[in-house]
Amino acid sequence: MNPSYNITVTFTASKTLILPASARHETNHDITEVIFGTAASSCFVEFQELNGAIKISKDLMDDLLLPLGKTQLILHQNTVYLGPLIGIFTAGFTGSILRPIGNRSLFFAKYLTAQKSAGLFAYVFGAHHIDWETGIVNGFTFDDDGWRQFKIPLPNVVYDRLPNRExxxxxxxxxxxxxxxxEYGIPWFNPGFFxxxxxxxxxxxxAETALYLPETKLAPSKEEIEVMLHRHNSVYLKPRNGSLGLGVFQLIYSPDEQTYYCRYRSDQEDNILRKYRSLDQFFMYSFGSRKMDDYLLQERIKLIRIDQQQIDFRVHTNKDSQGRFHVTAIAAKMAGKGCVTTHVDNGGMIKTLEELFEQEDERNQAFHSLTLAALVLSEKIDQSIEGFIGEIGFDLGIDACKNVWLFEANSKPGRSIFSHPALKEEDLHSRKLSLQYALYLTKIAIEEPEALYE
Structure with missing residues (x-):
């Protein structure tokens, strides 16, 4: 990670930027320009022995709309880049300065708090905050005094946190x-839902990723559902583009009774178990007017259980300032009683691996197998999906034979596991890595922009 420097204002010569002497060797050119985000200005540069700081003249600071804080330095040819400046793009603004993004305001405040320790600048903005004529954004930041809206240049990189597919x-x-x-050549990462x-x-x-996949079919016929049910006794019907476990049906076939059972969550958020004589009855009374074209059929994996409740795992991976994936958090999700899924909103509970596995060797085996799976899957998805991916949230399961299974990969993962008090460090670390990946993209965009679109 590059060093970061405190920004201090000097009221001496106009258009002057004073950099640490240690930065002089980073370019063979005479520096004549300074850039912050998409704002640029000519400047005079001096190098001095400074203690963890840079000095900038007030007029230059005003030209760049540069706030006080910490900055990193990227020197390339005759230009010094301050920042980098990261724009977190979203929607759903309320007009309230106390909660500008409604009930997601705390979610974004935590990212903006993480920028300080990462030595970067970040702000949140929406489509209506951009003045296209000037290239200036009326963005939001968060500090000890709460939320604040201020004028800031367009960013070096955009981190996409739009809330849903619609x-x-x-x-x-x-x-x-x-x-x-x-028009601006600004890299945009995590650009779409998977x-x-x-x-x-x-x-x-x-082969290295297929072994993690349950048997799955798109838009199955009733005959295909029957065949998979008789093979596995239990299957899931899942919306192709669903989230939070909504619209998921678990179908169970009892050979002894020659009866079908279905577990699902109703629109009233109740967990329901129903019994049917046939699949036709299920489709008539529970599946309703939904389109099978939008559904996946998936075998039910018999997952490990604790206190009779099934367990799966959320594993977060993030890229760092070198563009490499790391596992930043692993937590278990325990299903609520009678629930189809382990989602917290559906009565699930979060547990750490330490809480789940009393035996150290059992805990270590789970940790290593989940970590390996998440990294292999991250790399393969990253190689195959167009655009820049900075983070992925995986829903993984472990069966009784210790095999790992992939149930879902999320490009904009929720962060419910970080509500667990033991995962505070992981929470901060994953947020910081999202910002550090933006630094990586900034450097690529500056030094070899053609590589972004190879």
Whole structure:
């Protein structure tokens, strides 16, 4: 990680930037320009023995809309880049300065707090905050005094945190993404929600990732459901583009009774178990008007259980400032009684590996097998999906034979596991890595921009 420097204001010569003497060797050119985000200005540069700081004249600071804080330095040819400046793009702004992004305000405040320790600048913005004529954004930041809105240049990199697929498809938001990428050359990472079937299809041909995949079919016929049910006794019907466990049905076939059972969550958020004489009854009374074309059929894996409740695992991976994946957090999710899924919103509980496995060797085996799976899957998805991926959240399971299974990969993972008090460090670390990956993309965009789109 590059060193970061405190920004101090000097009221001496105009358009002056004073850099640490240690930075002089980073370029063979005379520096004549300074850039912050997309704001640029000519400047006079001096090198002095400074103790962890840079000095900048007030007029230059105003030209760049540069706030006080910490900055890193990237010297390339005759230019010094301050920042980097990261824009976190989202929607759902409320107009309230106390909670500008509604109930997600705390979520974003934590990212903006993480920027300090990472030595970067970050802000949150939406499509309507951009002044395209000036290239200035009326963005939001968060500090000890709470939320604040301020004028800031367009960023070096955009971190996409749009909340759902429906909003992502909005024409105005697509236009913003297109203009920032094509007109300004700004890299944009985690640009879209993953499609479950697409992920399954790209992992299936590769031996190193196919072994993690349950048997899965898209848009199954009733006959295919019957066949898989009789083979496995229990299957799931999952929306292809669902999230939070909504719209998921667990079908169970009892050969002894020649009866079908179904577990699902109702629109009233109740967990329901129903009994049917046939699959036709299930489709008539529970599946309703949903389109089978939008559903996946997946075998039910018999997962390890604690206190009779099934367990799966959320594993977060993040890229660092070198563009390499790391596992940043692992937590177990225990299903609530009678629940189809382990989601916290559906009565699930979060447990650490230490809480789940009393035996150290058992705990270590789970940790290593989940870590290996998450890293192999991350690399293969990253190689196969267009665009820049900085983080992935995996829902993985372990069966009684210690095999690991992939149930879902999320490009904009929720962070419910970090509500566990023992995962505070992992929470901060994963947020910092998202910002550090933005530093990596910034450097690529400056030093070899053609590599971004190879």
């Amino acid at each position: 909003i992502e498809e909005h024409h105005a938001l697509k236009m913003v993404k297109r203009r920032l990428r094509t 499609d479950k079937w697409t992920i399954h299809q790209l992992l299936l041909p590769h």
